Amino acid sequence: MRLFSIFGVAILSLSGLSTALTVQGDPDVNDPLVLEHLRDREKLITLEKTHRQDHIFRQSLSPTAQRADTIVRQIRQYETDYYWRVAGTPDDEYKERFAGEVFPLARPYIANTTLWKIVKRMPKGALLHAHLSAMLPYEKLVEIIIHTEGMMIASSQPVDTNDAKMNATITFSHSNSTTSEPQSPDIDSPDYVPDTKIPVTAAAANFQGGEEGFLEFIKLKTTVPPEESIRHELGVDEIWRRFQACFGPTGSMLEYEPVVRKFYQTLFSDLANDGINWVEIRSGGSSGKLVHDGQEDVDPNLDVWWTVLVEEIDKFKATEEGKNFWGVRIIWSDSRGKNRASLTKSMKIALQRKQNFPELFSGYDLVAQEDLGRPLSDLAPELVWFREQTEALNLTIPYFFHAGETLGDGNSTDDNLFDALLFNTRRIGHGFSLYKHPNLIKQTIEQNVLVEVCPISNEVLRLDTDILHHPLPAMIAHGIPTAISNDDPAILGQDVAGLSYDFFEAIQAFDNLGLAGLGALAQNSLRWANFEDQSDKEWIQDIDRGEEGTSTKAKNIQAWNSAWEDFCKWIVDEYASNYEVLAESSEN
Structure with missing residues (x-):
């Protein structure tokens, strides 16, 4: 009707008829139709948010946590407007600065923000996706080597x-x-x-x-230099060649026992100081060479490497600094490029290590560039055989597969997501292309599979140009369980062992996330952490129960919940006086 009447006026005007257009009144913010539109808008947004993966966590926020979330939103918006929004000039276009720009360019400015101070202090739960030789900044590792x-x-x-x-x-x-x-x-x-x-x-x-x-x-x-990590026009394969070349010298850095022991103590200290309580590390395969103190030859006993690791975990947990550090487990990781004979041989070694160190080894994965490695469908004979062996030996070694770390849609890497779910993976590493598959999204949620999201890694390895183009908000909006990890921080530019930069990138980029969303991601990391061997039924049961009960997982989530409340109280005590006043003034 309204559209017809508008056309009617136009026809009358064009026909030259002597009718004057009478305009009555002005737009009214209190017009009933305007108010109805705003009410409907709010209902639609509220309905949309009920599908988010972090919805239940948000509903359970204490008054203090709600207040902290509001304060952090004010801090983030203030810094977005007055710190990050800097225009370039004709003489220097690189002065251009904005919230969510490429990480290598943003990194020098991050430490000057209040949001960074908050993220650094946040209890982050578990680091679920990191590769051993690329976890500690190499500057620290070389310092250890120089003084050994x-x-x-x-x-x-x-x-x-x-x-x-x-x-x-x-x-x-x-x-x-x-x-x-x-x-x-x-x-x-x-x-x-x-x-x-x-x-x-x-x-x-x-x-x-x-x-x-x-x-x-x-x-x-x-390391991958900042100037190379932003060369997206060169493609994924080029940056992977540069990235994988970094692992050559790093492997030889970690073969002498005194260096390895100092490496672990420094690594665990850095992780604990970043608010991380638990770590699951991808390692194994070709790893494990160890030269003992004062010797030159590698010990042929494959167990000595893992014995040292267990000793250093226990040593750190016994310190004051490590009193809230719950421990480490290893996800045995083989290169997906190995042929059948080499892979089967390594799988046999993994089975033996699991028998010798049942509490240390938690699962199995395949690593290296997914686009150029063997797809999971091609690896099916080995994976089926490995699962049969674990059942025959009464060993619990679930799969935690890298899958979908690709820009493809329907290529073999993208299709790895189908195989990963069919092989009952408990978590998916990266899952970058998952958002393209509505049925797989549904199945991921139904199977209670968490995606280990690595924002900075995905950017530096050229899956997205910057954090603003990352699919994390789509995953959360669709209800996919997610947690943040750092992948290979020593190589990829974070240059710290912890999670703070990846956490910062996420909260700083996405308006819908906020402190509450970041808290949900951290709590998720504990709900999907593999603290102990469990059957598939026990695993799902513990995820569903969360902090309810007396299991190891429940107790650890309870401890994190307490630390989260203390953290939120600190935010209120530290920043409420400045930023709540700022919020009130902006509303008036």
């Missing part, structure tokens, strides 16, 4: 030019026959003899630019 007696470095060629530095292969090792002076020219000398071992202390001291220059060189070999 007898550590050596060798290079495949002199690193006297920029190209040579980029192309050289470096390895670390231990020697008992070191002297105070190197027996060869330094590795950055054109006279260096390739593959000659020299003391790391000498290499660092004599390197061009001194120890700082040496550390920069190691960083070049072990």
